[in-house]
Amino acid sequence: MMKYAIVFVFFLVPFLIDAQNIQVDTNTYTAQQLIEDILIDSDCITNVEVTNVVGGNFSGADQSYGFFDAAGTSFPFKKGVMLSTGKIQNTQGPNTTLSDDDAPNWDGDSDLETALNESNTTNATIIEFDFTSVANQISFKYIFASEEYQENNSNTCNYSDLFGFLIRPINSAEYTNIALVPNTQTPVKVTTVHPFIPNGCAAQNDIYFESWNDATAPINFNGQTKVLTATAITIPNETYHVKLVIADEQNYRYDSAVFLEAGSFQLSMDLGGDRLISNNNPLCFGEIIEIGESNPASGSTYKWFKNNIEIPLATNSTIMVSEAGTYRLETTLGNNCISYGETMIEYAEELHTTKAYLESCDNDTDGLTFFDLHLADSLFTIDSFSMVPVKNYYVLESDAIQRINPISNTTKFSATLPNQIIFARLENEYGCFAVEPLTLTANYTTSNITSFEVCDVDNDGFAMFNLNELRILLEPEVSQSAEIMFYASYEDAVNHSNQLSDSYTNSAAFIEEIYVIAQTTSCELFTIVTLKVLSPEELLPYEEITFCLDDNNTSFTINAGFLSDTYNENYIIVWEKDGVELELDDFEIEVLETGLYHVIVTNPYGCTSERNIDVTISEVAIVDAIYIEEVNGLNSIEVSTLGDGNYTYALDTIEIFQESNVFLNVIPGDYIIFIKDNKGCETVEVFVEVLETFPKFFTPNNDGYNDTWSPSIEKIGGNLATKIYVFDRFGKMVKEIIPFGLGWDGTFNGVMLPSADYWYKIVLENGKVFNGHFSLKR
Structure with missing residues (x-):
């Protein structure tokens, strides 16, 4: 959630903000007073003693509770009373800033x-x-609020601060957490109580x-729970x-707080x-139903309330409930302490059902x-009312009411x-039920559809029948709700x-009878x-054809590939190339381009055959350059x-390509390189001469021997x-040598270069390239 502080509101209407937002106080009450006088405030809960308080040290009046x-x-x-993971001063509304506090040495x-x-x-x-309590149950009300509630943000699904109301007998070491999602053992957190988060996660206990x-909002938190009760x-x-x-x-990021209602610890x-x-x-x-206290104490008196209004003459420990509402019982114990109990009652919608008739096919x-x-x-189900699921069928009405002896084979009764x-x-989803009669009648009928044909793909008399297509042919003869079924x-x-x-x-070759039933409630x-x-x-099956292009061949022909001489003008032929239909319908066609050609042949009976012809084109290799490196x-x-082909290479042999x-590790000499097109075009031969012509080192020390490096390029x-470079x-060019000149003296811009490789x-004029290395020795 984005928060924007509207500063001028604070200056123009400060009294209005104070009236609309909660106010906090960290100085008036001690921790003992907060618990004994604010949270509990009851003479029936005694021996209240605060034994430990821990909070953030903010070096001032600010506290975290x-x-x-x-x-x-x-x-x-x-x-x-409230407890927070930050300064409670920052929890006061409006919700325009981020509560995000920390303090030194503040442990978990x-x-x-x-x-x-x-x-x-x-x-x-x-x-x-x-x-110490005089009763067998205590409870209090609370609200959890957090900055980690982030609307339409998946962080809500993944992050949450933690809180707990931990209780144990004074002589026990094991705590029980009572800050739970109602009717579960799930702790209340951001990640366990939130609505649906788009592109994030499903709702969790969103009620x-x-x-x-x-x-x-009167508090400075992004989201909050409903009022919950810890018991x-x-x-x-x-x-x-x-x-x-x-x-x-x-x-410490994104603070949270829990608010405890004053006087609710009771x-x-x-x-x-x-x-x-x-x-x-x-x-x-x-x-x-009857609700109330299951084990009333002797000498207790009772008052019942419905929706906060006292029920006249309801002074017993239990009461009969026949209407929805919130019912509260106040029990005054013999020591004048009051114990409170509350429950909410809702009613499911009345079931609306009617009797029905079912008709099945009768063969005789x-x-x-x-x-x-x-x-x-x-x-x-009666129209305009929700459908009530059928749980079971029974032969006797009394069995249906008592839910005994259901019919076991309901799909074949x-x-x-x-x-x-x-x-x-x-029964509905809440277990509410109704019992209705079902009358069973029988009937017999036939159809106008007598046969259903498909084409054989391998000429063995067996084929896969799409019975749903047969179902479509039969549907005009039955109602829209009829289920059409097939049997062998x-x-x-x-x-x-x-x-x-x-x-x-089909299980019998070429011809077979099956049985058809269309059944609804009739x-x-x-x-x-x-x-x-x-x-x-x-x-013919799938075929790959390669054509070699040259000056004499620019087009080729392919055909539909009949295995017999049955072709005549009653056949329908459709050609496609790369999925696009061609305006051609002949048995044989001229091909001008590469691609996947697909032919569909429909015989006079409407059966179709198909095959693919993958046409590729190749070329003789054209040698662009030869590089020799030493x-x-x-x-x-x-x-x-160069060339549109898939080539392999051989040196001085046509046996191994x-x-x-x-080609590596080639010693000086004369060679023939063979370049073969793998799709069948002509193999090219190239003569190559590898010469040993270049000095391997030079010693520029002015002794008159090998003082410069100069390759003998006339031999190549x-x-x-x-x-000559x-x-x-490091790949830096240090010299371009003039052909047939004095060569290189081992300097760069007048500075002697060090001994190294x-x-x-x-690069020759014809594009041929020679690469290698030599040593400079001083």
Whole structure:
């Protein structure tokens, strides 16, 4: 979420901002007062003693915990206690800046990491206290808020600060975390409570997410949960230790806070849990249940409330509920302490169903046949109402009500009486049910479609039939909702077993009968269709053809490749090149270009045959240049060629060719290089002479011997147009030597160069190149 601070608002209407945003206080209350007087504030919870407080050291009045006042704001709590992973001064609204605080030596908490099975916490704010309760359950309300809630950002899926409400008996070392997603053992975090994040992740427990916060929010956090309740089971009059702790995870960035409602730490009781649609456990329409305290204490008195309004004359420990609402029980114990219990009740929508009729195909008109009962599943729903799933079918209505003795083979139920009535039990996702009758009737019919043909691809009498195409031919004879099924035998058809797949290969050569049934809630079709296999024309297989281009050959011919003399004017021939249809329909065509040619031949019976002809063109190699390079007394020859061909190379032999155009370790002498086109064009021969003509070293010491380096280029056909270059080992040119001149004296710009190896490049007028190296010795 992007935040923008609108500075002029602070100067023009400061009183308005204070009224709309929470205010925090770190000085008025001690930690003991925050817990005993603000959070608890009850004489029925005793021996309250704060034993440990940890927070950030901000070198001033700022703290990471304290009191908050939200009176007059939209925040759900009016006041309470808060703990943060940063300065609580920075938690006050509006939500226009990033809460992102740190402090020196502010460590994490190992108990929190153990309880949540996490690691690497830092900046932990902790308040620990002991208490004694007279009841067997305590609870308090809280809200978790965080900067790590980032709207439409996948970071929300991956990062979250951690917090926990850890409780244990005073004499125990093992904590239990009670800051959990309701009805789960999942800790409340950004990553466990959030809505759907586009391009990020699915919603997680989003019914407990309250809102993304904009600049009008009374707190300075990007998002927050709904009001949640932490509940702990306790033993009356036993002392417990509580650790309230919140911490950053991984690093101090993006602060979070937990807000605890003032006075909400109180005695409580379990009324049986909420019955909500969001929890998948609402009451069924018309259902009445009893709720209340399961083990009432002697001498207690009771008040019941529905939607915060006291229910007249409801003074027992339990009450019968027949309407949706929020029910609260206040139990005044014998010591005048009050214990609170609350539950929310919702009702599922009333089931709207009706009786139905199912008709199946009868092969002998006796009114008895097999039924796929699930064909009737959708018939029990009344139009405009949600569909209620059928859970099972029963022979007896009483069995359906009691959910006993269901029909086991629902896809092949054998009727025992004409027009037999059985019963369907329908249930919604919450277990609410209705029982409706289903009448079973039988019928017999035939079709006008008698045969279905396909073409044989290998002339063996067997082919794959796309029965879905046959289904399309039959569909005009049946209703849109009819399911058309195919079977290989009469027995399979009447028993609805071994249904043929839509891709079916005949089991008898050339001709075979199959059985067709079209069944909805009535029998619409029961007939025989004959499958026929027709033979197409046989063509030559895939073929690769290469043509060598020269001045005499510029076009070639290819043909459809019939294996017999059956071609006549009744055949339809279509040619394609590289997937594009050509305007050609002859048996033989002229080819002007390379490409993949595809021919489709349709015989007079409508069967098609196809084949591909891959036409490629090659050329005789054209020698562009020959490079001779000398290294360590040995030479290499590199041949550069032009031409549209795939060439291999051989030196002085036609027996062994290589793909590389470079020959290594060649001693001086005369050679013939053979260049072969691998697609059959003519092999080219090139004469090459490798000479040993260049000095291997020189000693420029002015002793009259080898004082300069000068190659004898006349032996390799050099002339005044020859270029001679000298390079150092870094590739820098240090000299261009004039042909037939004095050579190189080992200097560069008048400076003597050091002893080392140097490289030469000699380029003849005809483009032939010689490369090698020599040594300068001083």
